[in-house]
Amino acid sequence: MSYEIIEKLKKEIAGYKEDPKWQAVGAVVETADGIARVSGLTGALSQELLEIDTPSGKISAIAFNLEEESIGAIVLDEPSKVAVGARVRGTGVVLSLPVGDALLGRVISPLGVPVDGKGVLVGDNNTPLARSPLERSAPDVVSRESVREPLHSGIKAIDAMIPIGRGQRELIIGDRQTGKTAIALDTILNQKNEKKRTICIYVAIGQKQSKLAQIERRLREQGAMEYTVIISAPAGAPAPMLYLAPFAGATIGEFFMDRGEDALVVYDDLSKHADAYREMSLLLRRSPGREAYPGDIFYLHSRLLERSAKLDEAHGRGSLTALPIIETKLGDVSAYIPTNVISITDGQIYLESDLFYQGVRPAVNVGLSVSRVGSSAQTKAMKKVAGKLRLELAQFRELAAFVQFASDLDEATRSKIARGELLTEVLKQADGSPQPFYHTVPLLYAALNGYMDGLARDTVRDFERRFIEYLDLRHKEDVITPLADTGVLDDKTEEALKHAITQFKAL
């Protein structure tokens, strides 16, 4: 082994050709808080990767502010290593990230460095992975097609009423501790049940290391890490790392999208991303605007989320779906960053603290949640069954205030309230147990067509479990398989389903 290394070294030295030339350099004139001000390097490009000489080797920085007399650069390593007077060189390249199948199952930093202790990233035959730039223009209009394939989240309320399509950007918004991350994780877990594999990228921005370790363990235990990449920019990381993390996620997603595959990227969360960008911008002395965010905060998120797309046939038909997460304060969706991201995305799943504490989990507020493009991507069977679900729940919400006077109400109102309560109970779902759509469709069919009327609220869970077991055991051929294969509830399958429900109720 050592002989091989020596031979390789000899080969490298023998092949070395001296080519010294004049190179533009600059010098650090000021450094603080992860920001270095560099004089010289007048030809530097915006976002160019710079190298700063330090006693312990070269460290990287990104040219961020190109000013008349100096460059404001963000340091990508331990900022305390940078000293005033240190020499700085341009590299002529922008920041890039290694991309490839080797990333699957790994936890990496926003710079593509593995942080899971499982060794370096190498491609096939131990070759280095190809690199892709972090910042890239979004696919143009011509190369896109409309969103029309469903991406099942495995969450009954979402798949039925707020469907997500491949290539869509669906915001998950809500206060702290309302189950935002849980929805994103369930969506990742549910991809295991899908026929068409979706590569998942979970971008943790400003999360606690302990929470990230839990997420990684949960995904690994449930076999989801096989198709998942985690990008870790924890709360203790410098602001530039938090800023870069979502762009790294988009870059990895684009790699799979360009190969014609489907990818899902979860940005958890963009509120912390905006805060990190605000911190950097203020340190770079950019003018503060509303809530001290810089003027280009909208552009920051729009250019990130515009990279999600469904490509047309000529470009391989790949897709990149985005699930950005935004944390609100006391349910205020009209704050600056939430309204920005709401206006950029193709819909939002709004989670409410009150519902969460009432035991409605996932705590989705059906009235305020919407999917602007997802309905054309919804599985036909689900569309057929859940069409009137939203209406029934809306009618229930209107009458909900009268629930306590139920005995004094007329029969029609009472039945509407009862149906609403039943549907609310049916849509409840435990954390970490995504349900395939071919189980959700028969269940909702039973609930919406009166087969579950009269069922006590505390028995709904048990009914659901037994009903799905029964369908899997006795009606796999005539109900489950046709639904799973075609995604359509045709007359024949519907008849078989009706028959199955009647038989089950008679048991």
Added chain:
Amino acid sequence: MKTSPRIYAKAFLSALGLGVSEELAIKRLKQSLVKRGEHARIVEVTEEVEKLMVNEKGGKVVVIEFARAQDAKARKNMLDLFDKKDRVITKINPRLVAGLRVLRDGEWEYDMSLNAKLEKILP
């Protein structure tokens, strides 16, 4: 907002150009730096003044870093390569391991050190 050393240097030279005496110009430059809390940058400003003065006469400020001390003859041979208008400064930098590195006007570098070669071979 801190003022760049180049701005101070340009202001200083234009004052001299307007006929202000050297002592007065230096005194006012120092006062200006102290007033703005930037007195620690006097070295940078001085270097910039030197660079602009040399550039004005058609020369360049050249810093040559050697890995180790040179004998007088070798040093003279090296200095003879430059124009009389150039301001040549020599320094010793053991981190270069061997060879030398030239910096022109603080903005262009020509690195012929062994350290640079090793970094290229073993990045």
